[in-house]
Amino acid sequence: MAGEFDLIRRHFARATQHTDLGVGDDGALLRTRPGMQLVVSSDMLVSGTHFFPDAEPEALGWKTAAANISDMAAMAAEPRWITLALALPESNDKWVEAFANGFSACCTSFGVDWIGGDTTRGPLNLCATVFGEVPHGQAVVRSGARAGDELWISGTPGLAALGLQHLLGNIELPEGARTACLSALHRPQPRVALGLALRGVATAMLDVSDGLLGDLGHILERSNCGALIEDALLPLAPVLSASGDEAQARRALLSGGDDYELLFAAPLSQRQAVLDAAQRIGLPVTRIGAVTDQANVILLQGKDGARSPLAARGFDHFGS
Numbered sequence: 001m002a003g004e005f006d007l008i009r010r011h012f013a014r015a016t017q018h019t020d021l022g023v024g025d026d027g028a029l030l031r032t033r034p035g036m037q038l039v040v041s042s043d044m045l046v047s048g049t050h051f052f053p054d055a056e057p058e059a060l061g062w063k064t065a066a067a068n069i070s071d072m073a074a075m076a077a078e079p080r081w082i083t084l085a086l087a088l089p090e091s092n093d094k095w096v097e098a099f100a101n102g103f104s105a106c107c108t109s110f111g112v113d114w115i116g117g118d119t120t121r122g123p124l125n126l127c128a129t130v131f132g133e134v135p136h137g138q139a140v141v142r143s144g145a146r147a148g149d150e151l152w153i154s155g156t157p158g159l160a161a162l163g164l165q166h167l168l169g170n171i172e173l174p175e176g177a178r179t180a181c182l183s184a185l186h187r188p189q190p191r192v193a194l195g196l197a198l199r200g201v202a203t204a205m206l207d208v209s210d211g212l213l214g215d216l217g218h219i220l221e222r223s224n225c226g227a228l229i230e231d232a233l234l235p236l237a238p239v240l241s242a243s244g245d246e247a248q249a250r251r252a253l254l255s256g257g258d259d260y261e262l263l264f265a266a267p268l269s270q271r272q273a274v275l276d277a278a279q280r281i282g283l284p285v286t287r288i289g290a291v292t293d294q295a296n297v298i299l300l301q302g303k304d305g306a307r308s309p310l311a312a313r314g315f316d317h318f319g320s
């Protein structure tokens with residue numbers, strides 16, 4: 001059985017690209033660039049809450065890094081460094097190696113140096129802290145949306161939620177759709193390039209981890225605004241073709257989490273800039289509605305033009 005320091009030396013001490021001192025000392029030394037603000041965020045994944053205890057370790061490593069890096073994308077920041085604090089029930093070398101490989105692969109894909117962490121024995125728990133940089137004053141925060149802005153979502157949200165429902169045994173996805181949905185669930189792609197391209201374009205932004213409507217509620221609350229979502233604009237087709245059931249597809253799209261797509265507001269005058277950025281990056285974006293001045297009210301406009309209120313309910317760990 002590998003000891004703590006063995007695990008660190010063998011699996012966690014990876015080469016870095018832009019770090020003065022990484023794993024091995026009491027602290028890491030980061031060379032931040034002049035004119036930049038440091039952006040910091042933590043995300044914890046707990047066994048039984050965020051993943052199944054028998055989850056495949058390589059994918060789990062990827063997802064732990066991806067969930068954190070996604071928060072940098074949502075701030076329009078460049079992810080640069082990450083630390084990992086993990087509690088492990090036992091020192092299983094194979095498991096740790098696969099987990100570390102997945103974590104490291106995601107970091108490398110997004111130019112992030114893995115610079116330290118902590119390793120203890122305990123119920124399986126994965127907590128990373130990511131550090132990014134953004135030119136002074138250019139971060140895109142949640143509070144900047146204004147009435148009249150348009151609302152956009154990236155990618156094909158809802159697939160990860162279908163994947164989860166499949167694993168829970170609540171639905172049976174056909175084989176073709178299953179691969180796409182499970183890959184969305186297990187290997188989310190942080191939208192870093194889009195986040196960076198939206199500097200100076202988006203007025204407010206976040207990454208959807210708890211459901212589109214619930215997370216939209218966070219933007220509205222911080223911006224003191226409301227939203228009008230147009231049913232005809234929603235990117236329902238990909239989820240619908242995966243699930244085959246319209247009500248289920250709609251639920252996955254509006255309330256499913258785990259896709260880590262970017263939800264953002266941008267003025268009408270920036271519509272072309274948004275579309276150009278998306279095209280350049282090769283990631284679809286969909287305009288789903290607009291910001292209104294009715295604080296915290298989300299209305300859904302049906303295809304017949306009728307408007308009905310929607311509850312902004314995302315996942316809440318302490319909700320009833």
Ligand code: ADP
Nearest residue numbers: 008012023024025026084085086116117118119
């Ligand atoms: P200390 O006792 O000073 O807190 P540790 O013995 O916990 O240091 O860790 C030794 C070194 O290994 C530190 O540089 C720490 O950042 C690194 N380290 C420990 N756990 C991890 C991990 N899970 N991922 C990356 N580096 C780690």
Ligand code: MG
Nearest residue numbers: 024025026027
């Ligand atoms: Mg120390």
